[in-house]
Amino acid sequence: MAGMTPSDGSVFGGGGSNADFKKGLNKIYTWYTIGFLAFVLLLGIAEQMGMGRAMIGYVFLGATVLLYAGIGVMSRTNDAAEYYVAGRRVPAMYNGMATGSDWMSAASFIGMAGTLYLTGYGGLAFIMGWTGGYCLVALFLAPYLRKFGQFTIPDFLGARYDGNLPRFLGILAAILVSFVYVVAQIYGVGLITTRLAGVPFEIGIFLGLAGILVCSFLGGMRAVTWTQVAQYIILIIAYMIPVVWLSVKQTGVPIPQLIYGQQLEKVTAKEAELIKDPKELEVRAIFKARADALGEKLKDVPAALAADKAAAEQKVAELKAANAPAPEIAAAEKALAAVPKDAEAAKKAWTAQRAGATARSNPLANMPRHAQQFAGNPDGDEKARAAFDTSRRNFLALIFCLMVGTAALPHILMRFYTTPSVKQARESVTWSLFFIFLLYFTAPALAVLVKYEIFSVLVGTPFDQLPAWIASWAKVDATLLSVTDVNKDGIFQLAEMTIGGDIIVLATPEIGGLPYVISGMVAAGGLAAALSTADGLLLTIANALSHDLYYKMIDPNAPASRRVAISKALLLIVALAAAYVAAQKPADILFLVGAAFSFAAAAFFPALTLGIFWKRANKAGACVGMVLGLGVTFYYMVTTQPWLRGVFGVTSPVELWYGIAPISAGVFGVPLGFAAIILVSLVTPAPRKDIQELIDHVRYPTLRGDTMNTQSS
Amino acid sequence: MQLTESHKQYWSKNVRMTGILLAIWFIVTFVVGYYARDLSFNFFGWPFSFWVGAQGALVAYVLIIAYYAHYMNNLDKEYDCAEVEED
Numbered sequence: 001m002a003g004m005t006p007s008d009g010s011v012f013g014g015g016g017s018n019a020d021f022k023k024g025l026n027k028i029y030t031w032y033t034i035g036f037l038a039f040v041l042l043l044g045i046a047e048q049m050g051m052g053r054a055m056i057g058y059v060f061l062g063a064t065v066l067l068y069a070g071i072g073v074m075s076r077t078n079d080a081a082e083y084y085v086a087g088r089r090v091p092a093m094y095n096g097m098a099t100g101s102d103w104m105s106a107a108s109f110i111g112m113a114g115t116l117y118l119t120g121y122g123g124l125a126f127i128m129g130w131t132g133g134y135c136l137v138a139l140f141l142a143p144y145l146r147k148f149g150q151f152t153i154p155d156f157l158g159a160r161y162d163g164n165l166p167r168f169l170g171i172l173a174a175i176l177v178s179f180v181y182v183v184a185q186i187y188g189v190g191l192i193t194t195r196l197a198g199v200p201f202e203i204g205i206f207l208g209l210a211g212i213l214v215c216s217f218l219g220g221m222r223a224v225t226w227t228q229v230a231q232y233i234i235l236i237i238a239y240m241i242p243v244v245w246l247s248v249k250q251t252g253v254p255i256p257q258l259i260y261g262q263q264l265e266k267v268t269a270k271e272a273e274l275i276k277d278p279k280e281l282e283v284r285a286i287f288k289a290r291a292d293a294l295g296e297k298l299k300d301v302p303a304a305l306a307a308d309k310a311a312a313e314q315k316v317a318e319l320k321a322a323n324a325p326a327p328e329i330a331a332a333e334k335a336l337a338a339v340p341k342d343a344e345a346a347k348k349a350w351t352a353q354r355a356g357a358t359a360r361s362n363p364l365a366n367m368p369r370h371a372q373q374f375a376g377n378p379d380g381d382e383k384a385r386a387a388f389d390t391s392r393r394n395f396l397a398l399i400f401c402l403m404v405g406t407a408a409l410p411h412i413l414m415r416f417y418t419t420p421s422v423k424q425a426r427e428s429v430t431w432s433l434f435f436i437f438l439l440y441f442t443a444p445a446l447a448v449l450v451k452y453e454i455f456s457v458l459v460g461t462p463f464d465q466l467p468a469w470i471a472s473w474a475k476v477d478a479t480l481l482s483v484t485d486v487n488k489d490g491i492f493q494l495a496e497m498t499i500g501g502d503i504i505v506l507a508t509p510e511i512g513g514l515p516y517v518i519s520g521m522v523a524a525g526g527l528a529a530a531l532s533t534a535d536g537l538l539l540t541i542a543n544a545l546s547h548d549l550y551y552k553m554i555d556p557n558a559p560a561s562r563r564v565a566i567s568k569a570l571l572l573i574v575a576l577a578a579a580y581v582a583a584q585k586p587a588d589i590l591f592l593v594g595a596a597f598s599f600a601a602a603a604f605f606p607a608l609t610l611g612i613f614w615k616r617a618n619k620a621g622a623c624v625g626m627v628l629g630l631g632v633t634f635y636y637m638v639t640t641q642p643w644l645r646g647v648f649g650v651t652s653p654v655e656l657w658y659g660i661a662p663i664s665a666g667v668f669g670v671p672l673g674f675a676a677i678i679l680v681s682l683v684t685p686a687p688r689k690d691i692q693e694l695i696d697h698v699r700y701p702t703l704r705g706d707t708m709n710t711q712s713s
Numbered sequence: 714m715q716l717t718e719s720h721k722q723y724w725s726k727n728v729r730m731t732g733i734l735l736a737i738w739f740i741v742t743f744v745v746g747y748y749a750r751d752l753s754f755n756f757f758g759w760p761f762s763f764w765v766g767a768q769g770a771l772v773a774y775v776l777i778i779a780y781y782a783h784y785m786n787n788l789d790k791e792y793d794c795a796e797v798e799e800d
Contacts, residue, residue: 121749124766128742131771135738138778139731143785257768261758371760373749388750396746403742421796423789426782433778437771444767613728696716699724700794 018420022091029094033233039063044517053516054198060520061197064234064527065211068227072215075223080560083220083567084151084543085417090225092424096431098225099415101232101532103130103436105181106188107593109235109529112440113508114501116447120370122391123447125398127440131433132399133406136605138429141407142416144612144698146425151417152540153410153604154548160611161622162691164553169626173603174410174544178537179578180596181409185534186212186582191502192527202583208531209579216535216542217568221418224535231528232435238525239439242508242518246449249512256445263452268371270455274494275363283486283495287361294354298347305339305346312336365494370451390659401666405597408604411533411540422701450504453511454494461492469510473503481507538578542571594663595637602629602669610677615695621681629673636665723792730784734777741765741773 043056077083090098108130116123148156153174158167189208190201199207215227247256250263274280297304316332340346359366368375374395376387406412415432419425458466463485473481480500483492506526509518546567551558558566606625610617638644640654641662660667686692697703745752745765753760759767789795 121763121766124763128746128766128770132738132742132774135734135774135777138781139734261756261764263758264763265758371753371763373753373760373762378750392747392749396743399742399746423782423786423796426785430775430779430782433775437775441768441771696720699727700720701789701796702794703720704793 018089018091021089022094025091025094029229029233032230033237036234036237040517040521043520044515047515047517056517056520057197057523060524061193061207061527064524065207067230068211068531069214071227071230072218072223075219075226077219077222078561078564080564082222083564084547085414086220086222086225088149088418089420090418090428092419092427093431094229095225095415095419095424095428096433096435097232098228099412099428099432100435100439101228101235101529102224102415102536103412103432103533104235104439104529105185105533105593106192106526106530107184108439108443109239109526110188110192110502110505113443113446113450114504116444117451117499117504118367118501120368121373122368122395124444125395126402127444129399129402130406131436131440133403134429134433134436136403136407137412137416138426138433140609140612141413142425142429143422143701145413146416146419146422147698147701149417151414151547152543153413153608154544155552156611157607157622158548158552159694160691161607161617161619162687163619166607166619166622166626167548167552169623170604171544171548173599173626173630175541177409177596177600177603178411178540178544179574180592180599181411182534182537182541182574182578183581184593185530185537186578187585188530189527189534190582192523192530201585205579205583208527208534209575212531212534212538213572213575216539217571220564220567221414221539224532224539225418227535228532231532234521235525235528235532236435236438238521238528239442239505242512242514242522243442243446243449245514245518246453246508246512247445250449250452256449257441260445260448264371264448267448267451267455268369270452271364271369274455274459277493279487279489279491279493280363280495282489283493284361284363286486287357287495291354291357291361294350294357298350298354301343301347301350305343308346309336309339312339360495360498365497365499370448393659394661394664397660397664397667400670401594401598401601401664404601404605404670405599405666408600408608409597410544410600410604411536413608414540414543415536446505446508450508450511454497458492459494463490463492466492467510469507472510473507538571538575541574542567545570545574591641591643591663595641595665598633598637598664598666598669599630601666602633602673605670606673606677610674612695612698614678614681615692616681616686617677618681618684618687620684621677621679624680625673625677628676629669631669632672633665633669636668637662640665719792720794723788723794726788727785730781734781737773738777741770745770 043051043059047056079087081087112123112126115126145153145156148159150156150159154167154170157170158164160166186205186209189212190205193199193204193207194201197204197207215223243256244254247259248254251259253259297308312332312335316329316336319329319332340349373392374388375391376389377384378388379385380388416425416428419428463483466483470481470483474483477500480503481498483497485492486496487493506519506522509516509522546563550566551563603626606629607617607622610625611622636657638648639650639652640656644650644662645654657668745762749762749766752762752765755761756764786795
């Protein structure tokens with residue numbers, strides 16, 4: 001095994017036995033954790049002594065990025081096995097941590113608790129989907145891929161399905177999936193650095209990019225692995241502290257996961273009150289009236305637009321004639337400028353405004369009741385029954401796509417090539433899920449605790465006594481948080497607030513009344529989550545291009561050092577391209593992340609699992625299955641998702657199959673992929689004998705008399 | 714090469730265990746999910762199906778994977794398929 005020979009004497013690739021290596025790691029990361037806590041403590045003391053908020057933000061941003069860069073420099077390598085699979089000596093537990101932070105992206109860290117806050121039970125699809133998928137990884141893929149023991153997922157497809165066409169389809173799908181996903185991560189990095197350090201969004205992106213690159217660029221998988229372990233430790237500490245604090249504050253018990261059932265009961269009781277509360281009804285009636293007024297205007301857009309314009313012009317003229325104070329005139333002129341330019345623009349703006357007002361006229365600020373499973377009512381009239389069925393079907397379909405997609409994401413599967421053995425690959429899936437589990441079973445608790453805080457502490461507070469965090473976040477971005485006294489009673493009602501899911505986690509320390517240093521730590525945790533995922537994804541793309549496309553398909557005689565050099569160059573290009581796309585702030589980025597799961601599920605899962613569990617599956621079957629699975633998923637999304645319809649200019653009416661939302665398109669692609677592989681394989685010849693032997697080789701950790709034993713590792 | 718009877722037995726045991734664990738995974742996720750509205754009796758404060766979605770299913774997933782790793786590592790030894798590890 002090439003990677004077993006230590007290529008240099010550095011900490012993360014040093015010589016000695018695996019046991020010594022593991023002991024060394026334990027020591028390093030224990031000290032690292034203590035060091036991080038001491039660092040936070042010191043900053044906390046500095047804050048008490050008067051250190052400014054901006055300074056704390058800078059120090060956190062600078063210190064963590066420098067730390068990751070430092071690990072990157074220490075782990076630099078040009079050795080192929082070190083660069084691609086970290087020398088295959090990552091112990092199970094550490095691979096679990098690295099997989100955990102590779103897996104948990106900005107969406108998990110920042111977005112998930114917010115989604116749960118806004119959607120209640122419906123959001124649990126993400127919790128179950130993004131953890132249950134690891135059962136499929138463990139049962140169907142990880143140990144077998146480790147035994148196969150090459151470098152990438154297209155490697156497996158190319159070897160098992162005998163040829164460059166399956167490998168090439170694998171490369172295409174891996175790049176499609178990973179690129180979509182990496183753009184979202186870099187976007188997240190930009191958002192956090194902007195918040196943390198106050199730099200412009202574009203500069204934030206490139207700052208974060210530097211942190212990503214110095215790591216994956218210098219040391220490939222080895223550097224990425226050890227940085228990801230460091231990032232996991234930061235992100236889990238950052239996530240836990242505010243939740244535990246909030247739990248102690250509300251219930252006196254420091255284990256929020258055990259106790260939030262009580263809080264959920266209280267939230268449910270409060271919801272019933274708020275739905276009937278006369279003040280809430282008053283605010284909602286105002287929004288209903290606004291929506292109705294906009295509906296009237298939309299009936300005859302040109303006339304309404306002309307009337308609006310005339311009224312605004314008249315107001316300006318009146319104010320000017322009456323010599324009103326300058327700010328009033330400026331405000332009126334601004335209102336005039338804000339009148340839509342033409343009927344087309346007016347229709348668009350008013351439709352959006354009407355949708356917004358209609359949503360806010362719904363009970364509980366348009367959130368479903370937190371503990372209620374599915375919309376509609378199975379015992380109600382026909383409409384309620386249909387709503388219930390569709391909602392339940394979509395919930396289950398989303399779980400299915402997220403789970404199967406998890407078990408097919410190349411950057412996750414690749415991690416299981418890095419353990420020393422099949423046994424450790426199996427154990428490492430357990431550790432991975434355990435480390436992911438720690439965050440995922442905390443997120444629903446966080447959502448309920450924050451909801452309790454808002455429902456029972458905030459609602460009913462006079463406007464001039466609202467806590468400071470509301471004003472400070474509203475100033476950061478009014479689309480994320482805004483409060484206005486709609487019914488002018490001076491008291492805060494739930495319907496008077498709009499809140500974006502993305503700020504729930506970031507604002508929790510302030511909601512709980514913790515010092516600013518904890519807010520800085522949470523932002524650093526979010527940054528760690530986004531950077532670690534981006535690292536893994538960029539590496540996957542660069543490897544697919546350099547290893548699979550260049551080395552395996554174009555120039556099989558290329559020396560290892562040139563392959564690594566090419567991979568590094570490609571990494572740089574892909575990273576810059578992703579940063580460029582992210583800087584355009586593409587619409588519907590969250591949809592794209594979800595779409596990546598459906599694509600991965602449809603493209604990879606059937607071909608990979610049948611490749612291991614069914615010897616009869618052959619090249620023709622796999623190619624047809626991958627193309628059809630991916631094709632139907634893509635087709636369904638393009639014809640049903642509004643943003644993609646716009647991009648591809650689809651104008652035919654939207655036809656949902658069984659009412660399934662576009663994000664879950666994989667629910668059609670996966671079964672079709674399986675069916676196609678099976679049918680086509682059965683009508684074409686069985687794979688050659690050496691391929692069948694490869695399957696046996698993969699199935700047994702050690703196979704006595706197996707001729708492939710020597711060449712595998 | 715030709716697989717021995719013992720090898721075939723190892724594989725069929727593996728497939729059987731995979732099937733059993735997959736069935737548990739399916740029940741916890743999709744059966745409980747399908748009947749979520751009917752399973753909302755109070756469970757330490759949570760409606761039962763809410764608790765399963767937020768915690769119970771996750772614990773079950775971790776246990777499924779941990780048990781599979783344990784079972785297979787033993788099976789490897791029993792059928793002489795285990796790898797020789799360095800340490």
